Amino acid sequence: MQNLYLIPTLLAPDTHDQVLPPEVVNKVAELNTFFVENIKSARRFISSLKIGKVIDDITFYDLTKDSNYDDILTLMSQLSEDIGVLSEAGCPGVADPGAMAVDCAHQLGMKVHPIVGPSSILLALMGSGFNGQSFAFNGYLPIDKKERAKRIRELEKLSFQHDQTQLFMETPYRNNQMLESIIQSCNPNTKLSVAVDITAPTQVIKTQTVARWKQEKSLDLHKRPAIFSFGR
Amino acid sequence: MQNLYLIPTLLAPDTHDQVLPPEVVNKVAELNTFFVENIKSARRFISSLKIGKVIDDITFYDLTKDSNYDDILTLMSQLSEDIGVLSEAGCPGVADPGAMAVDCAHQLGMKVHPIVGPSSILLALMGSGFNGQSFAFNGYLPIDKKERAKRIRELEKLSFQHDQTQLFMETPYRNNQMLESIIQSCNPNTKLSVAVDITAPTQVIKTQTVARWKQEKSLDLHKRPAIFSFGR
Known part of the structure:
Protein backbone atom coordinates (compact mmCIF):
# COMPACT_ATOMS: atom_id res chain seq x y z
CA MET A 1 0.00 0.00 0.00
CA ILE A 115 5.13 11.92 12.38
CA VAL A 116 5.84 13.56 15.74
CA GLY A 117 7.43 17.01 15.67
CA PRO A 118 7.17 20.59 16.90
CA SER A 119 3.82 22.39 16.74
CA SER A 120 3.86 25.93 18.11
CA ILE A 121 0.13 25.62 18.88
CA LEU A 122 0.49 22.47 20.95
CA LEU A 123 3.63 23.71 22.73
CA ALA A 124 1.88 27.01 23.54
CA LEU A 125 -1.08 25.09 24.95
CA MET A 126 1.22 22.88 27.10
CA GLY A 127 3.08 25.95 28.34
CA SER A 128 -0.02 28.03 29.10
CA GLY A 129 -1.24 26.07 32.12
CA PHE A 130 -4.78 26.47 30.75
CA ASN A 131 -7.41 23.75 30.30
CA GLY A 132 -6.00 21.07 27.99
CA GLN A 133 -9.16 18.92 28.15
CA SER A 134 -10.99 21.43 25.96
CA PHE A 135 -9.28 23.89 23.65
CA ALA A 136 -9.69 25.54 20.25
CA PHE A 137 -7.25 27.03 17.77
CA ASN A 138 -8.75 29.90 15.80
CA GLY A 139 -6.00 30.82 13.32
CA TYR A 140 -5.49 34.49 12.46
CA LEU A 141 -7.83 37.22 13.70
CA PRO A 142 -9.21 39.97 11.41
CA ILE A 143 -6.77 42.74 10.42
CA ASP A 144 -9.29 45.60 10.80
CA LYS A 145 -8.81 47.13 14.26
CA LYS A 146 -12.48 47.26 15.19
CA GLU A 147 -13.26 43.77 13.91
CA ARG A 148 -10.16 42.40 15.60
CA ALA A 149 -11.21 43.89 18.95
CA LYS A 150 -14.66 42.37 18.49
CA ARG A 151 -13.19 38.93 17.73
CA ILE A 152 -10.83 39.18 20.74
CA ARG A 153 -13.83 39.82 23.01
CA GLU A 154 -15.69 36.89 21.42
CA LEU A 155 -12.78 34.55 22.14
CA GLU A 156 -12.42 35.89 25.68
CA LYS A 157 -16.12 35.18 26.24
CA LEU A 158 -15.93 31.68 24.67
CA SER A 159 -12.99 30.72 26.88
CA PHE A 160 -14.96 31.77 29.93
CA GLN A 161 -18.39 30.39 28.99
CA HIS A 162 -17.23 26.94 27.91
CA ASP A 163 -14.03 26.72 29.99
CA GLN A 164 -12.37 26.13 26.61
CA THR A 165 -8.85 27.48 26.08
CA GLN A 166 -8.89 29.75 23.00
CA LEU A 167 -5.65 29.98 21.02
CA PHE A 168 -4.98 32.37 18.14
CA MET A 169 -2.15 34.10 16.30
CA GLU A 170 -1.16 37.20 14.38
CA THR A 171 1.33 38.10 11.67
CA PRO A 172 4.56 38.67 13.67
CA TYR A 173 5.01 42.33 12.70
CA ARG A 174 1.57 43.13 14.15
CA ASN A 175 2.06 41.24 17.44
CA ASN A 176 2.62 44.32 19.61
CA GLN A 177 -0.60 45.87 18.29
CA MET A 178 -2.38 42.58 19.04
CA LEU A 179 -1.20 42.63 22.65
CA GLU A 180 -2.28 46.28 22.92
CA SER A 181 -5.74 45.42 21.50
CA ILE A 182 -6.14 42.61 24.02
CA ILE A 183 -5.13 44.85 26.92
CA GLN A 184 -7.62 47.50 25.81
CA SER A 185 -10.52 45.15 24.96
CA CYS A 186 -10.52 42.55 27.71
CA ASN A 187 -11.56 42.24 31.33
CA PRO A 188 -8.52 42.96 33.58
CA ASN A 189 -9.12 39.64 35.40
CA THR A 190 -9.02 37.56 32.21
CA LYS A 191 -5.94 35.36 31.99
CA LEU A 192 -3.82 35.72 28.85
CA SER A 193 -0.90 33.49 27.88
CA VAL A 194 1.68 34.63 25.34
CA ALA A 195 4.21 32.16 23.90
CA VAL A 196 6.96 33.70 21.71
CA ASP A 197 9.91 32.25 19.82
CA ILE A 198 8.80 28.74 20.67
CA THR A 199 11.72 26.23 20.79
CA ALA A 200 14.27 29.04 20.18
CA PRO A 201 16.80 30.04 22.88
CA THR A 202 14.85 33.32 23.21
CA GLN A 203 11.57 31.49 23.97
CA VAL A 204 9.29 33.15 26.53
CA ILE A 205 5.99 31.71 27.75
CA LYS A 206 4.08 33.86 30.17
CA THR A 207 0.59 33.50 31.64
CA GLN A 208 -0.91 36.29 33.72
CA THR A 209 -4.00 38.48 34.01
CA VAL A 210 -4.65 41.21 31.45
CA ALA A 211 -4.20 43.70 34.32
CA ARG A 212 -0.64 42.40 34.88
CA TRP A 213 0.12 42.49 31.15
CA LYS A 214 -0.99 46.14 31.20
CA GLN A 215 1.32 47.01 34.12
CA GLU A 216 4.37 45.31 32.63
CA LYS A 217 4.42 45.93 28.90
CA SER A 218 8.02 44.75 28.97
CA LEU A 219 7.77 41.94 26.42
CA ASP A 220 8.55 43.16 22.91
CA LEU A 221 6.78 40.83 20.48
CA HIS A 222 7.67 42.70 17.29
CA LYS A 223 8.49 40.30 14.44
CA ARG A 224 8.72 37.36 16.85
CA PRO A 225 6.36 34.44 16.08
CA ALA A 226 3.81 34.17 18.88
CA ILE A 227 0.72 32.26 19.97
CA PHE A 228 -1.82 33.98 22.22
CA SER A 229 -4.39 32.21 24.39
CA PHE A 230 -7.21 32.92 26.80
CA GLY A 231 -8.09 30.43 29.51
CA ARG A 232 -8.25 29.61 33.16
CA MET B 1 15.68 31.07 37.49
CA ILE B 115 9.21 19.74 25.18
CA VAL B 116 8.22 18.23 21.83
CA GLY B 117 6.65 14.78 21.89
CA PRO B 118 3.69 12.69 20.78
CA SER B 119 0.16 14.02 21.22
CA SER B 120 -2.59 11.73 19.96
CA ILE B 121 -4.82 14.76 19.42
CA LEU B 122 -2.33 16.61 17.22
CA LEU B 123 -1.36 13.48 15.28
CA ALA B 124 -5.03 12.67 14.69
CA LEU B 125 -5.60 16.20 13.41
CA MET B 126 -2.57 15.98 11.07
CA GLY B 127 -3.76 12.60 9.79
CA SER B 128 -7.39 13.61 9.31
CA GLY B 129 -6.89 15.89 6.31
CA PHE B 130 -9.41 18.27 7.91
CA ASN B 131 -9.04 22.01 8.45
CA GLY B 132 -5.94 22.64 10.59
CA GLN B 133 -6.41 26.43 10.57
CA SER B 134 -9.34 26.11 12.94
CA PHE B 135 -9.94 23.14 15.21
CA ALA B 136 -11.25 22.27 18.67
CA PHE B 137 -10.63 19.38 21.04
CA ASN B 138 -13.64 18.58 23.18
CA GLY B 139 -12.40 15.83 25.50
CA TYR B 140 -14.78 13.03 26.44
CA LEU B 141 -18.46 13.05 25.44
CA PRO B 142 -21.30 12.24 27.88
CA ILE B 143 -21.73 8.55 28.80
CA ASP B 144 -25.55 8.60 28.67
CA LYS B 145 -26.62 7.33 25.25
CA LYS B 146 -29.18 10.05 24.57
CA GLU B 147 -26.95 12.88 25.78
CA ARG B 148 -23.99 11.48 23.83
CA ALA B 149 -26.04 11.40 20.60
CA LYS B 150 -27.09 15.00 21.26
CA ARG B 151 -23.48 16.10 21.81
CA ILE B 152 -22.34 14.24 18.66
CA ARG B 153 -24.90 16.16 16.61
CA GLU B 154 -23.81 19.43 18.23
CA LEU B 155 -20.18 18.78 17.26
CA GLU B 156 -21.19 17.73 13.74
CA LYS B 157 -23.09 21.02 13.42
CA LEU B 158 -20.24 23.10 14.85
CA SER B 159 -17.73 21.57 12.43
CA PHE B 160 -19.99 22.47 9.54
CA GLN B 161 -21.13 25.94 10.65
CA HIS B 162 -17.70 27.27 11.57
CA ASP B 163 -15.58 25.06 9.28
CA GLN B 164 -13.83 24.10 12.52
CA THR B 165 -12.54 20.54 12.87
CA GLN B 166 -14.08 19.01 16.01
CA LEU B 167 -12.02 16.34 17.78
CA PHE B 168 -13.20 14.20 20.69
CA MET B 169 -12.54 10.89 22.38
CA GLU B 170 -14.14 8.03 24.32
CA THR B 171 -13.03 5.49 26.89
CA PRO B 172 -11.49 2.73 24.72
CA TYR B 173 -13.88 -0.03 25.75
CA ARG B 174 -16.83 2.08 24.57
CA ASN B 175 -15.30 3.04 21.19
CA ASN B 176 -17.40 0.68 19.07
CA GLN B 177 -20.59 2.06 20.64
CA MET B 178 -19.29 5.58 19.93
CA LEU B 179 -18.81 4.77 16.24
CA GLU B 180 -22.30 3.20 16.15
CA SER B 181 -23.79 6.34 17.77
CA ILE B 182 -22.09 8.55 15.19
CA ILE B 183 -23.32 6.41 12.29
CA GLN B 184 -26.87 6.53 13.63
CA SER B 185 -26.93 10.22 14.60
CA CYS B 186 -25.12 12.01 11.78
CA ASN B 187 -25.80 13.09 8.23
CA PRO B 188 -24.51 10.40 5.82
CA ASN B 189 -22.49 13.07 3.96
CA THR B 190 -20.66 14.27 7.06
CA LYS B 191 -16.98 13.36 7.03
CA LEU B 192 -15.67 11.44 10.03
CA SER B 193 -12.02 10.67 10.73
CA VAL B 194 -11.04 7.90 13.14
CA ALA B 195 -7.44 7.54 14.34
CA VAL B 196 -6.68 4.40 16.39
CA ASP B 197 -3.53 3.05 18.07
CA ILE B 198 -1.66 6.21 17.17
CA THR B 199 2.15 5.65 16.79
CA ALA B 200 1.71 1.88 17.31
CA PRO B 201 2.43 -0.61 14.48
CA THR B 202 -1.34 -1.27 14.39
CA GLN B 203 -2.13 2.43 13.77
CA VAL B 204 -5.05 3.14 11.42
CA ILE B 205 -6.18 6.61 10.37
CA LYS B 206 -9.21 6.71 8.14
CA THR B 207 -11.31 9.62 6.88
CA GLN B 208 -14.52 9.00 4.98
CA THR B 209 -18.21 9.92 4.98
CA VAL B 210 -20.53 8.56 7.64
CA ALA B 211 -22.30 6.66 4.83
CA ARG B 212 -19.03 4.85 4.01
CA TRP B 213 -18.37 4.10 7.68
CA LYS B 214 -21.86 2.56 7.81
CA GLN B 215 -21.19 0.32 4.79
CA GLU B 216 -17.83 -0.92 6.01
CA LYS B 217 -18.01 -1.45 9.75
CA SER B 218 -14.81 -3.42 9.41
CA LEU B 219 -12.67 -1.47 11.88
CA ASP B 220 -12.86 -2.95 15.37
CA LEU B 221 -12.11 -0.16 17.85
CA HIS B 222 -12.73 -2.14 21.03
CA LYS B 223 -10.20 -1.28 23.75
CA ARG B 224 -7.98 0.53 21.24
CA PRO B 225 -7.26 4.21 22.06
CA ALA B 226 -8.90 6.39 19.43
CA ILE B 227 -9.53 10.00 18.48
CA PHE B 228 -12.63 10.87 16.46
CA SER B 229 -13.10 14.03 14.41
CA PHE B 230 -15.63 15.78 12.21
CA GLY B 231 -14.50 18.14 9.49
CA ARG B 232 -14.25 18.88 5.81
Missing part, protein backbone atom coordinates in the same frame (compact mmCIF):
# COMPACT_ATOMS: atom_id res chain seq x y z
CA GLN A 2 1.22 3.47 -0.90
CA ASN A 3 2.14 5.66 2.07
CA LEU A 4 1.92 9.37 2.81
CA TYR A 5 4.24 10.63 5.55
CA LEU A 6 3.60 13.98 7.26
CA ILE A 7 7.07 15.17 8.18
CA PRO A 8 7.53 18.03 10.64
CA THR A 9 10.32 20.57 10.21
CA LEU A 10 11.89 23.08 12.62
CA LEU A 11 10.24 26.14 14.15
CA ALA A 12 13.59 27.77 15.01
CA PRO A 13 16.97 27.26 13.30
CA ASP A 14 19.52 24.72 14.58
CA THR A 15 17.13 22.96 16.94
CA HIS A 16 17.26 19.51 15.31
CA ASP A 17 18.39 17.63 18.42
CA GLN A 18 15.86 19.40 20.54
CA VAL A 19 12.70 18.88 18.50
CA LEU A 20 13.07 16.08 15.92
CA PRO A 21 12.65 12.39 16.76
CA PRO A 22 14.95 10.04 14.78
CA GLU A 23 11.90 8.95 12.74
CA VAL A 24 11.91 12.30 10.93
CA VAL A 25 15.48 11.80 9.72
CA ASN A 26 14.85 8.14 8.83
CA LYS A 27 11.83 8.96 6.69
CA VAL A 28 13.49 11.84 4.85
CA ALA A 29 16.40 9.51 4.10
CA GLU A 30 14.01 6.92 2.58
CA LEU A 31 11.75 9.17 0.53
CA ASN A 32 12.43 10.71 -2.88
CA THR A 33 9.11 12.41 -3.58
CA PHE A 34 7.90 15.36 -1.56
CA PHE A 35 4.96 17.75 -1.65
CA VAL A 36 6.26 20.95 -0.11
CA GLU A 37 4.97 24.36 0.90
CA ASN A 38 8.23 26.02 -0.18
CA ILE A 39 10.82 24.24 -2.31
CA LYS A 40 13.74 26.43 -1.24
CA SER A 41 13.19 25.92 2.47
CA ALA A 42 12.44 22.21 1.92
CA ARG A 43 15.82 21.77 0.19
CA ARG A 44 17.53 23.68 2.97
CA PHE A 45 15.83 21.57 5.65
CA ILE A 46 16.77 18.27 3.99
CA SER A 47 20.38 19.44 3.57
CA SER A 48 20.50 20.49 7.23
CA LEU A 49 19.75 16.91 8.32
CA LYS A 50 23.20 15.93 6.99
CA ILE A 51 22.15 12.48 5.80
CA GLY A 52 24.18 12.67 2.59
CA LYS A 53 21.08 12.80 0.43
CA VAL A 54 21.57 14.12 -3.10
CA ILE A 55 19.00 16.90 -3.35
CA ASP A 56 18.92 16.70 -7.16
CA ASP A 57 17.65 13.11 -6.96
CA ILE A 58 14.54 14.30 -5.13
CA THR A 59 11.33 15.33 -6.88
CA PHE A 60 9.56 18.26 -5.27
CA TYR A 61 5.96 19.25 -5.99
CA ASP A 62 4.43 22.54 -4.86
CA LEU A 63 1.68 22.36 -2.27
CA THR A 64 0.73 25.90 -1.32
CA LYS A 65 -2.46 27.62 -0.21
CA ASP A 66 -3.09 28.42 -3.90
CA SER A 67 -2.84 24.77 -4.99
CA ASN A 68 -5.90 23.34 -6.72
CA TYR A 69 -7.42 20.27 -5.07
CA ASP A 70 -8.17 18.43 -8.31
CA ASP A 71 -4.65 19.06 -9.63
CA ILE A 72 -3.09 17.64 -6.48
CA LEU A 73 -5.45 14.65 -6.54
CA THR A 74 -4.64 13.89 -10.21
CA LEU A 75 -0.91 14.28 -9.61
CA MET A 76 -0.93 12.05 -6.54
CA SER A 77 -2.99 9.39 -8.33
CA GLN A 78 -0.26 9.15 -11.00
CA LEU A 79 2.53 8.52 -8.50
CA SER A 80 3.26 5.01 -7.29
CA GLU A 81 6.02 5.68 -4.76
CA ASP A 82 5.65 6.75 -1.11
CA ILE A 83 5.25 10.49 -0.59
CA GLY A 84 6.46 12.92 2.07
CA VAL A 85 4.78 16.21 2.92
CA LEU A 86 6.90 19.07 4.27
CA SER A 87 5.51 22.27 5.67
CA GLU A 88 7.43 25.55 5.74
CA ALA A 89 7.66 25.23 9.54
CA GLY A 90 6.30 22.79 12.09
CA CYS A 91 3.74 20.04 11.47
CA PRO A 92 2.12 19.50 8.05
CA GLY A 93 -1.66 19.52 8.29
CA VAL A 94 -1.79 22.05 11.13
CA ALA A 95 -2.39 25.63 10.01
CA ASP A 96 -0.79 24.99 6.58
CA PRO A 97 -1.76 23.57 3.14
CA GLY A 98 -0.63 20.02 4.08
CA ALA A 99 -4.20 18.99 4.90
CA MET A 100 -5.04 19.01 1.18
CA ALA A 101 -2.49 16.27 0.46
CA VAL A 102 -3.86 14.21 3.37
CA ASP A 103 -7.41 14.61 2.10
CA CYS A 104 -6.27 13.40 -1.37
CA ALA A 105 -4.40 10.48 0.22
CA HIS A 106 -7.59 9.32 1.97
CA GLN A 107 -9.50 9.66 -1.33
CA LEU A 108 -6.90 7.49 -3.05
CA GLY A 109 -6.86 4.88 -0.28
CA MET A 110 -3.26 5.63 0.70
CA LYS A 111 -2.02 4.98 4.24
CA VAL A 112 -1.46 8.21 6.18
CA HIS A 113 1.35 8.49 8.77
CA PRO A 114 1.65 11.66 10.84
CA GLN B 2 13.91 27.86 38.42
CA ASN B 3 12.65 25.80 35.47
CA LEU B 4 9.66 23.57 34.86
CA TYR B 5 10.04 21.07 32.01
CA LEU B 6 6.99 19.42 30.43
CA ILE B 7 8.29 16.03 29.34
CA PRO B 8 6.26 13.88 26.94
CA THR B 9 6.18 10.11 27.27
CA LEU B 10 5.15 7.36 24.83
CA LEU B 11 1.66 6.65 23.51
CA ALA B 12 2.55 3.08 22.48
CA PRO B 13 5.25 0.79 23.97
CA ASP B 14 8.76 0.57 22.45
CA THR B 15 8.36 3.59 20.18
CA HIS B 16 11.17 5.70 21.70
CA ASP B 17 13.12 6.16 18.46
CA GLN B 18 10.00 6.97 16.56
CA VAL B 19 8.48 9.65 18.79
CA LEU B 20 10.99 11.12 21.25
CA PRO B 21 13.47 13.87 20.33
CA PRO B 22 16.88 13.62 22.09
CA GLU B 23 15.83 16.58 24.29
CA VAL B 24 13.42 14.32 26.20
CA VAL B 25 16.19 11.92 27.15
CA ASN B 26 18.61 14.76 27.98
CA LYS B 27 16.17 16.46 30.33
CA VAL B 28 15.17 13.27 32.15
CA ALA B 29 18.90 12.58 32.64
CA GLU B 30 19.40 16.03 34.23
CA LEU B 31 16.36 16.21 36.49
CA ASN B 32 15.85 14.59 39.88
CA THR B 33 12.45 15.97 40.84
CA PHE B 34 9.29 15.02 39.00
CA PHE B 35 5.58 15.66 39.35
CA VAL B 36 3.90 12.62 37.83
CA GLU B 37 0.42 11.40 37.02
CA ASN B 38 1.35 7.83 37.93
CA ILE B 39 4.54 6.98 39.83
CA LYS B 40 4.71 3.37 38.64
CA SER B 41 4.52 4.23 34.95
CA ALA B 42 6.86 7.20 35.43
CA ARG B 43 9.50 4.90 36.93
CA ARG B 44 9.00 2.42 34.11
CA PHE B 45 9.30 5.15 31.49
CA ILE B 46 12.52 6.56 32.99
CA SER B 47 14.01 3.04 33.20
CA SER B 48 13.06 2.38 29.59
CA LEU B 49 15.20 5.33 28.45
CA LYS B 50 18.28 3.30 29.51
CA ILE B 51 20.29 6.33 30.66
CA GLY B 52 21.66 4.57 33.74
CA LYS B 53 19.70 6.79 36.09
CA VAL B 54 19.24 5.45 39.63
CA ILE B 55 15.49 5.56 40.11
CA ASP B 56 15.83 5.66 43.92
CA ASP B 57 17.69 8.97 43.69
CA ILE B 58 14.66 10.60 42.09
CA THR B 59 11.90 12.28 44.09
CA PHE B 60 8.43 11.75 42.67
CA TYR B 61 5.38 13.80 43.66
CA ASP B 62 1.82 12.84 42.73
CA LEU B 63 0.00 15.12 40.33
CA THR B 64 -3.37 13.57 39.54
CA LYS B 65 -6.82 14.87 38.68
CA ASP B 66 -7.60 14.74 42.41
CA SER B 67 -4.59 16.89 43.40
CA ASN B 68 -5.38 20.08 45.28
CA TYR B 69 -4.15 23.28 43.64
CA ASP B 70 -3.04 24.96 46.89
CA ASP B 71 -1.15 21.85 48.00
CA ILE B 72 0.74 21.69 44.69
CA LEU B 73 1.47 25.42 44.83
CA THR B 74 2.80 25.19 48.40
CA LEU B 75 4.90 22.13 47.57
CA MET B 76 6.38 23.70 44.44
CA SER B 77 7.16 26.94 46.29
CA GLN B 78 9.29 24.95 48.75
CA LEU B 79 11.42 23.33 46.06
CA SER B 80 14.48 25.11 44.70
CA GLU B 81 15.60 22.66 42.02
CA ASP B 82 14.33 22.34 38.45
CA ILE B 83 11.19 20.22 38.06
CA GLY B 84 9.98 17.79 35.39
CA VAL B 85 6.34 16.94 34.76
CA LEU B 86 5.46 13.50 33.36
CA SER B 87 2.05 12.49 32.15
CA GLU B 88 0.82 8.89 32.05
CA ALA B 89 0.97 9.05 28.24
CA GLY B 90 1.77 11.76 25.70
CA CYS B 91 2.22 15.48 26.41
CA PRO B 92 1.78 16.94 29.91
CA GLY B 93 -0.70 19.80 29.90
CA VAL B 94 -2.88 18.34 27.15
CA ALA B 95 -5.90 16.40 28.42
CA ASP B 96 -4.17 15.51 31.70
CA PRO B 97 -3.51 17.07 35.15
CA GLY B 98 -0.14 18.57 34.07
CA ALA B 99 -1.75 21.98 33.45
CA MET B 100 -2.07 22.48 37.21
CA ALA B 101 1.72 22.33 37.67
CA VAL B 102 2.20 24.79 34.80
CA ASP B 103 -0.34 27.18 36.32
CA CYS B 104 1.54 27.00 39.66
CA ALA B 105 4.87 27.55 37.88
CA HIS B 106 3.56 30.77 36.29
CA GLN B 107 2.26 31.89 39.71
CA LEU B 108 5.70 31.30 41.21
CA GLY B 109 7.54 33.06 38.38
CA MET B 110 9.24 29.88 37.17
CA LYS B 111 10.32 29.46 33.56
CA VAL B 112 8.12 26.98 31.68
CA HIS B 113 9.58 24.76 28.92
CA PRO B 114 7.24 22.51 26.92
